[in-house]
Amino acid sequence: DAKTTQPPSMDCAEGRAANLPCNHSTISGNEYVYWYRQIHSQGPQYIIHGLKNNETNEMASLIITEDRKSSTLILPHATLRDTAVYYCIVRVDYTGNQFYFGTGTSLTVIP
Amino acid sequence: ETGVTQSPTHLIKTRGQQVTLRCSSQSGHNTVSWYQQALGQGPQFIFQYYREEENGRGNFPPRFSGLQFPNYSSELNVNALELDDSALYLCASSLMEVYGYTFGSGTRLTVV
Numbered sequence: 001d002a003k004t005t006q007p008p009s010m011d012c013a014e015g016r017a018a019n020l021p022c023n024h025s026t027i028s029g030n031e032y033v034y035w036y037r038q039i040h041s042q043g044p045q046y047i048i049h050g051l052k053n054n055e056t057n058e059m060a061s062l063i064i065t066e067d068r069k070s071s072t073l074i075l076p077h078a079t080l081r082d083t084a085v086y087y088c089i090v091r092v093d094y095t096g097n098q099f100y101f102g103t104g105t106s107l108t109v110i111p
Numbered sequence: 112e113t114g115v116t117q118s119p120t121h122l123i124k125t126r127g128q129q130v131t132l133r134c135s136s137q138s139g140h141n142t143v144s145w146y147q148q149a150l151g152q153g154p155q156f157i158f159q160y161y162r163e164e165e166n167g168r169g170n171f172p173p174r175f176s177g178l179q180f181p182n183y184s185s186e187l188n189v190n191a192l193e194l195d196d197s198a199l200y201l202c203a204s205s206l207m208e209v210y211g212y213t214f215g216s217g218t219r220l221t222v223v
Binding site for chain 2: 041042043044045046049085087098099100101102103104
Protein backbone atom coordinates (compact mmCIF):
# COMPACT_ATOMS: atom_id res chain seq x y z
CA ASP A 1 0.00 0.00 0.00
CA ALA A 2 1.15 3.50 -0.84
CA LYS A 3 2.42 5.37 2.22
CA THR A 4 2.11 8.80 0.67
CA THR A 5 -0.69 11.30 0.04
CA GLN A 6 -0.66 13.63 -2.94
CA PRO A 7 -3.25 15.97 -4.44
CA PRO A 8 -4.85 14.32 -7.47
CA SER A 9 -4.24 17.24 -9.83
CA MET A 10 -2.54 20.62 -10.14
CA ASP A 11 -2.10 23.32 -12.77
CA CYS A 12 0.93 25.52 -13.30
CA ALA A 13 1.60 28.37 -15.72
CA GLU A 14 4.42 27.81 -18.17
CA GLY A 15 7.65 29.40 -16.96
CA ARG A 16 6.54 29.49 -13.34
CA ALA A 17 7.73 27.19 -10.58
CA ALA A 18 5.65 24.08 -10.00
CA ASN A 19 5.51 23.00 -6.36
CA LEU A 20 4.17 19.48 -5.84
CA PRO A 21 3.45 18.51 -2.22
CA CYS A 22 3.57 15.07 -0.68
CA ASN A 23 2.63 13.88 2.81
CA HIS A 24 4.38 10.84 4.27
CA SER A 25 3.59 11.11 7.96
CA THR A 26 4.43 7.47 8.73
CA ILE A 27 7.85 7.50 7.10
CA SER A 28 10.51 5.45 8.88
CA GLY A 29 13.99 6.67 9.68
CA ASN A 30 15.61 4.57 6.96
CA GLU A 31 13.11 5.32 4.20
CA TYR A 32 14.05 7.57 1.33
CA VAL A 33 11.66 9.86 -0.53
CA TYR A 34 11.67 9.26 -4.27
CA TRP A 35 9.96 11.18 -7.04
CA TYR A 36 9.13 9.72 -10.43
CA ARG A 37 7.02 11.10 -13.23
CA GLN A 38 5.13 9.43 -16.03
CA ILE A 39 4.40 11.19 -19.26
CA HIS A 40 1.44 9.77 -21.14
CA SER A 41 2.13 6.36 -22.71
CA GLN A 42 5.68 6.18 -21.38
CA GLY A 43 7.31 4.37 -18.47
CA PRO A 44 7.97 6.25 -15.21
CA GLN A 45 11.08 8.44 -15.21
CA TYR A 46 13.28 8.96 -12.15
CA ILE A 47 13.49 12.59 -11.04
CA ILE A 48 15.17 12.83 -7.65
CA HIS A 49 15.38 11.25 -4.22
CA GLY A 50 16.53 12.19 -0.71
CA LEU A 51 16.69 11.05 2.90
CA LYS A 52 16.92 14.10 5.15
CA ASN A 53 18.63 16.94 3.36
CA ASN A 54 17.25 19.00 0.52
CA GLU A 55 18.46 17.81 -2.87
CA THR A 56 18.83 19.47 -6.25
CA ASN A 57 19.69 18.14 -9.68
CA GLU A 58 19.29 19.31 -13.25
CA MET A 59 15.61 18.41 -13.27
CA ALA A 60 14.24 19.52 -9.92
CA SER A 61 14.70 20.31 -6.26
CA LEU A 62 13.42 18.23 -3.35
CA ILE A 63 12.60 19.94 -0.08
CA ILE A 64 12.05 17.62 2.90
CA THR A 65 10.68 19.04 6.15
CA GLU A 66 12.77 18.68 9.28
CA ASP A 67 10.39 16.08 10.75
CA ARG A 68 10.43 14.27 7.37
CA LYS A 69 6.65 13.95 7.39
CA SER A 70 6.23 15.85 4.15
CA SER A 71 8.17 16.99 1.12
CA THR A 72 7.83 19.23 -1.92
CA LEU A 73 9.12 18.65 -5.42
CA ILE A 74 9.96 21.89 -7.18
CA LEU A 75 10.24 22.26 -10.94
CA PRO A 76 11.80 25.73 -11.11
CA HIS A 77 10.62 26.77 -14.59
CA ALA A 78 7.83 24.50 -15.76
CA THR A 79 7.51 23.81 -19.48
CA LEU A 80 4.72 22.14 -21.45
CA ARG A 81 6.87 18.99 -21.54
CA ASP A 82 6.60 18.76 -17.75
CA THR A 83 2.91 17.87 -18.05
CA ALA A 84 2.79 14.41 -16.49
CA VAL A 85 1.70 12.36 -13.48
CA TYR A 86 4.14 12.81 -10.61
CA TYR A 87 4.57 10.05 -8.03
CA CYS A 88 6.00 10.51 -4.55
CA ILE A 89 7.26 7.24 -3.07
CA VAL A 90 8.90 6.28 0.22
CA ARG A 91 11.16 3.29 0.18
CA VAL A 92 13.90 1.62 2.13
CA ASP A 93 16.93 1.68 -0.08
CA TYR A 94 19.30 -1.10 -1.12
CA THR A 95 16.96 -3.93 -0.15
CA GLY A 96 15.28 -4.63 -3.46
CA ASN A 97 11.97 -3.46 -2.06
CA GLN A 98 9.28 -2.51 -4.47
CA PHE A 99 8.11 0.98 -5.24
CA TYR A 100 4.55 1.74 -4.11
CA PHE A 101 3.40 4.28 -6.68
CA GLY A 102 -0.04 5.31 -5.49
CA THR A 103 -2.10 7.42 -7.91
CA GLY A 104 0.18 10.48 -8.00
CA THR A 105 -0.48 14.10 -8.94
CA SER A 106 -1.46 14.94 -12.50
CA LEU A 107 0.35 18.19 -13.31
CA THR A 108 -0.86 20.24 -16.25
CA VAL A 109 1.39 23.05 -17.43
CA ILE A 110 -0.71 25.75 -19.06
CA PRO A 111 0.67 27.97 -21.87
CA GLU B 112 23.54 3.02 -22.41
CA THR B 113 20.75 1.51 -24.46
CA GLY B 114 17.96 1.87 -21.89
CA VAL B 115 15.25 -0.68 -21.22
CA THR B 116 13.41 -2.10 -24.20
CA GLN B 117 10.20 -4.11 -24.09
CA SER B 118 8.47 -6.21 -26.69
CA PRO B 119 5.94 -6.28 -28.09
CA THR B 120 4.58 -2.76 -27.64
CA HIS B 121 0.97 -3.85 -28.05
CA LEU B 122 -0.72 -7.23 -27.81
CA ILE B 123 -4.27 -8.56 -27.98
CA LYS B 124 -5.07 -11.95 -26.44
CA THR B 125 -8.18 -13.95 -25.76
CA ARG B 126 -9.34 -14.84 -22.26
CA GLY B 127 -7.81 -18.13 -21.16
CA GLN B 128 -4.74 -17.84 -23.36
CA GLN B 129 -1.14 -17.51 -22.20
CA VAL B 130 1.18 -14.59 -22.95
CA THR B 131 4.92 -13.93 -22.71
CA LEU B 132 6.26 -10.40 -22.50
CA ARG B 133 9.95 -9.65 -22.93
CA CYS B 134 12.34 -7.09 -21.51
CA SER B 135 15.92 -6.23 -22.30
CA SER B 136 17.54 -4.54 -19.32
CA GLN B 137 19.83 -1.56 -19.43
CA SER B 138 23.45 -2.58 -19.94
CA GLY B 139 25.13 -3.54 -16.66
CA HIS B 140 21.91 -3.79 -14.64
CA ASN B 141 21.48 -7.02 -12.66
CA THR B 142 18.01 -6.45 -11.23
CA VAL B 143 14.70 -6.40 -13.05
CA SER B 144 11.23 -5.67 -11.77
CA TRP B 145 7.86 -6.00 -13.44
CA TYR B 146 4.87 -3.77 -12.78
CA GLN B 147 1.25 -3.84 -13.92
CA GLN B 148 -0.49 -0.53 -14.54
CA ALA B 149 -4.24 -0.49 -15.03
CA LEU B 150 -5.81 2.50 -16.70
CA GLY B 151 -5.85 5.53 -14.40
CA GLN B 152 -3.85 3.79 -11.67
CA GLY B 153 -0.25 3.84 -10.58
CA PRO B 154 2.01 0.89 -11.38
CA GLN B 155 1.59 -2.16 -9.13
CA PHE B 156 4.60 -4.34 -8.29
CA ILE B 157 4.43 -7.90 -9.63
CA PHE B 158 7.88 -9.31 -8.80
CA GLN B 159 11.59 -8.68 -8.94
CA TYR B 160 14.55 -10.80 -10.05
CA TYR B 161 18.14 -10.42 -8.96
CA ARG B 162 20.81 -12.54 -10.63
CA GLU B 163 18.19 -14.94 -12.02
CA GLU B 164 16.45 -15.51 -8.68
CA GLU B 165 13.10 -14.07 -7.62
CA ASN B 166 13.69 -11.91 -4.55
CA GLY B 167 10.40 -10.11 -4.08
CA ARG B 168 6.79 -10.56 -5.10
CA GLY B 169 3.69 -8.43 -4.89
CA ASN B 170 0.09 -9.51 -4.46
CA PHE B 171 -0.27 -11.37 -7.73
CA PRO B 172 -1.39 -15.00 -8.22
CA PRO B 173 1.01 -17.77 -9.29
CA ARG B 174 -0.22 -17.62 -12.87
CA PHE B 175 2.06 -14.59 -13.10
CA SER B 176 5.58 -15.95 -13.40
CA GLY B 177 8.91 -14.74 -14.63
CA LEU B 178 12.41 -15.57 -15.70
CA GLN B 179 15.66 -13.66 -15.76
CA PHE B 180 18.41 -14.86 -18.06
CA PRO B 181 22.23 -14.74 -17.65
CA ASN B 182 22.38 -11.72 -19.93
CA TYR B 183 19.84 -10.05 -17.56
CA SER B 184 17.04 -10.00 -20.10
CA SER B 185 13.77 -11.24 -18.66
CA GLU B 186 10.30 -12.52 -19.38
CA LEU B 187 6.91 -12.12 -17.75
CA ASN B 188 4.53 -15.00 -18.36
CA VAL B 189 0.84 -14.88 -17.60
CA ASN B 190 -1.27 -18.02 -17.85
CA ALA B 191 -5.05 -18.34 -18.07
CA LEU B 192 -5.55 -14.71 -19.02
CA GLU B 193 -8.47 -12.85 -17.51
CA LEU B 194 -10.15 -9.68 -18.73
CA ASP B 195 -8.75 -7.80 -15.69
CA ASP B 196 -5.23 -8.60 -16.86
CA SER B 197 -5.66 -5.91 -19.50
CA ALA B 198 -3.08 -3.30 -18.57
CA LEU B 199 0.25 -1.70 -19.35
CA TYR B 200 3.07 -3.98 -18.22
CA LEU B 201 6.26 -2.19 -17.30
CA CYS B 202 9.73 -3.58 -16.90
CA ALA B 203 12.33 -1.71 -14.83
CA SER B 204 16.00 -2.50 -14.36
CA SER B 205 18.61 -1.32 -11.91
CA LEU B 206 21.97 -2.13 -10.45
CA MET B 207 21.09 -3.69 -7.11
CA GLU B 208 23.51 -1.68 -5.10
CA VAL B 209 22.49 1.62 -6.63
CA TYR B 210 19.29 3.57 -6.26
CA GLY B 211 16.94 4.34 -9.09
CA TYR B 212 15.20 2.20 -11.66
CA THR B 213 15.10 2.71 -15.40
CA PHE B 214 11.70 1.87 -16.84
CA GLY B 215 10.83 0.70 -20.29
CA SER B 216 7.89 2.13 -22.20
CA GLY B 217 5.80 -0.93 -21.51
CA THR B 218 3.68 -3.49 -23.30
CA ARG B 219 -0.01 -2.70 -23.65
CA LEU B 220 -1.90 -5.99 -23.20
CA THR B 221 -5.58 -6.20 -24.07
CA VAL B 222 -7.52 -9.33 -23.13
CA VAL B 223 -10.79 -9.83 -24.97
